[in-house]
Amino acid sequence: MIDSKIMETTKSILKEFGNTYFSDKGTLKRNKVIEDLDAYTPILMKALLANQLIHDTYTESVVIDDKSVEIFKLNQFIEMFTYKEYWQDSYTKFENKIGLTAGGKFIDETADVVLDFPFKDTVLKAGMTKEDQKDADEPFLHETIAKAEIDQLLEPKIFVNATKYDQENLDGAPVDNFEDNNLIIKGNNLIALHSLKQRYLGKVKMIYLDPPYYFDETKPADAFKYNSNFKLSTWLIFMKNRLEIANELLTDGGVIFISMGEDGQAHLKLLMDNIFGRSNFVQTFIWRNTDNADSLGKKSRSSVEYVHAYEKNKDSSVRWIGKKTENGDAPLLNTGNPVGTLTFKPGIIRFKISDGIYPAGKYESLEALTDIIVEDGKNSNEIKLRGTFKWGQKNLNNEVAKGGDFIIKSDKFSIRYQKAEGSTMAPEKFVDGPYLSKIFGVGSNEDAKSHIGTLGLDFSFSKPESLIAYFIRAVTQENDIVMDFFMGSGTTQAAALKMNRRFIGVEQLDYISDGVERLNKALEGEQGGISKDVNWQGGGSFVYAELMEKNQGYLKDVQQAETTKQLEDVVHRMIEGGADFDFRVDVEKVLQDPEYQTMSLADKKQLMVKVIDKNQLYYAYSDMEDRDVQELMSESDITFNKSFYGSVICNGQKESTRTCLTHCS
Incomplete structure (x- = not known):
């Protein structure tokens, strides 16, 4: 690869030091150069600053006490040794140098110090789909994003394809108005949650989550519809970012329930202690998830799952009473x-x-x-x-x-x-309290599978409606809001609908269509699950909407490319279509690089995933002021967004969403 003029000049200076900075084969010892630069090695600094090109490029004059002082921009100079030519300026500086910063500068640049936690890509997606792991080892998991970009990433997004379903319109009809309807959103759940923040901040009474489980061992590729093979650190950050915004959405006295298997439940408990507060812990429910007996050869209890429950501000006026007792009442x-x-x-x-x-x-x-x-x-x-x-x-x-x-x-x-059966509970039913099981009217995986089958859907590992109903009954009243942002087959939403609670569901994967179909059948009055117990006869409605994809569509195409030719077609389409790349990257220069051309398909895909600007996965609501964006939307969707975001109550005042975001951020 041809060096830039500044690199050529620097190398010629370094060669004057013999083998200090070059190997016997003539390869530059980059780490040695960086080490001596960080140490301000006098002889090296003198040689570099004596060169006019380096001096003019990397020094800056500042006035201190009426005296002009020249400052050498060391970090910018070092970056030249850490990045490829096509990484313009400082694209990867945060992943190559992590530490204490103030005002975006590292500790060696300022005396004002704060701890700067690097935002990883789990803020964005974190391997939710199998495509995120396909042909690469957790792609862009070491990518970090500056705070300003995170703020942009989590701005409210545009909704499209807004459709209302009810008994009269089971096929759905476009809707241009939102009046606190039940809501289903397709899109990245973290981004969707932040889009819901101003309308639903502190209003959700119950959250139930059945997220991707953490497993100690790698699971077969077809075990789950979502990616189930996280590294622990990745999974924890993935969950952390979502639970933090979930906590904001809960009302005082609201309760969050999260299901987890044995491998991940202890890690989840510690994480929830940190986010919701140990004093707000309510109980860990143990659910018997199968009607089958445990295998004697298994060391772990594979027939049970754990549901951790936390209340927001237990000292609030709405107080949880239903803690576990020895009889499981x-x-x-x-x-x-x-x-x-x-x-x-x-x-x-x-x-x-x-x-x-x-x-x-x-x-x-x-x-x-x-x-x-x-x-x-x-x-x-x-x-x-x-x-x-x-x-x-x-x-x-x-x-x-x-x-x-x-x-x-x-x-x-x-x-x-x-219940009457409680007194005859067998001793093996007790594990630090009772199992939630059929003794308490809570079904198993087999019940859920049977119910899903009667609906004509194909969805594995769905939870039974009776499990969700148990929690809904315990902590909510009619018309309270119940949320599940790992919606899956729509169990939580169906149970909430049948129990006359309002609901919100979010799902990123395409099987959200199964959830919509299931809810349609519930609107008609299907009699599976808890229908007979609650005398469900049908009725109700919900609105379905999608986050408006921008780079998200390109990202999926890159991940799904199976040949080099397919990848090249996607990349050229991205360039011609005006896709948003990271502003520090010249993609056309990347394509011309001989090293890139010799990469494997997996490495090329990983690189392209990296250069796509993940801050622009979806169109922001503020983009609606752009006529070009409006031309991509229907009139109905434009009106729907104005209805949804038009005005909210912020600090007791009715204001525009944008004004409220400024006040509340």
């Missing part, structure tokens, strides 16, 4: 619900406190409107209790008719319901 009380009165017939409540008479009056968790007489561990009289109950009298009577009863375990009088 479901919560009956939740202080976020309206106050009501329930009547309990004699013998319905079991007491784990002493027999005796407990007078009418207010207790910590409820108010007794009648005296409570406890004999032989049960209430011997009909009693009336006033509190913030999860159920009404009708539901209570139905559960009693099934043989269920209720339990009070302390003088705080927090009451919980236990």
Whole structure:
């Protein structure tokens, strides 16, 4: 490769030092040069600065106390030795030199020091699809992005193909207005979450996630629809960035539930402690995910999965009551619900406190409107209790008719319901508390697979609706917002719809179409899953929209290229179509480089993925001011975006989204 003029000049100076900076074969010892430059080796610095070209290019005059002082721009000079010619200026400086910075300059350039955490590409995508791992070892995982670019990356994005589905329009109809409808978004979930931030900040009551699991061992290529072979550090950053914005979206008292297998659950627990706060930990539920017995030859419990639950600000006015008990009883009380009165017939409540008479009056968790007489561990009289109950009298009577009863375990009088089967739970059901299983009305993978099959869908490892319904029932009321941004087959959204909760779903992969089809069948009133339990008859609606792709489409084409010719066609189409490349890269110069031409297909793809500007994966909402962008959109979509982003409540005031972003950032 032909050296630039400045490099030729530098090499000629370095050759004056004999073998100090060159090997016996004449190869430049770049690391040695950088080491001596960092050390300001006097003899080397003197030789370099004596050259007029280097002096004029890399020195700058500054005035200090009325005196002119020349400063040598050392970092810029060093960059010449660390990057290829086609990496113009400082494209990879953050991945080659990571450390303490202030104002974008490293510690050796300033006395003001802050810790600068390098943003990796997991902010963007992190191997969510298998294509991200295909033909390369986690491509662009060492790429880092400056803070200003991260801000640009996470700006609200344009929605296109906005379509509303309801019983009258199961095929969907274009919609140009958004009125807090149920919402399904196709696109990168991190970017989508930031696009939802201003409308839904602090408004989501429950989040359930079934994310890509972390596995200690590499999984077969066809085990999951998504990429399941993360490095641990990559997976943790991938999850961290998404959970941080999820925490912002939760309302005070809102609860997040995340499912995880045994390999990743301990790592996830530590991460959630850090993001949501250890004091906000509620419980780790253990779900028996199969009807089949464990294999005796397996060392780990492959028949169970873990669901970590955290509440946002547990000291808030909405307080989680339904913590686990030794019998696995479901919560009956939740202080976020309206106050009501329930009547309990004699013998319905079991007491784990002493027999005796407990007078009418207010207790910590409820108010007794009648005296409570406890004999032989049960209430011997009909009693009336006033509190913030999860159920009404009708539901209570139905559960009693099934043989269920209720339990009070302390003088705080927090009451919980236990199904009739609970007393016959086998000892093997207990692992640090009860399994969530069919004893509690929670189904298994087999139930989920059977349900998915009746819907005519092909989706492996879907969760049963009854699992999600268990959590929805515990922490939400009708019309609360339930979110799942690893939507998959749409289990969370279907359960929320059937339980009259509002929902938001986000999915990047193409099987989002399965989720839409499933929800359409739910609109019609399909009777699988929890439908019969909640007397679901159909109804409701939702809006589907897509983040408007910009470089995301090119990125997918590069990743999916199977031959060098296909890759070349994509790259030329990118150049001719005006794709956004990193501003520090001359792509045409890359293509002409002899070293690039001799690369393997996998290396070429990895390089092209690297030079695509990932800050421009999708069009920003601010781009709608550009007529060229508007020409790519339908009139309906333009109106829909204005409706969605038109105005939001920010700091108590109704303002434009852009103004609010400025205030709230």
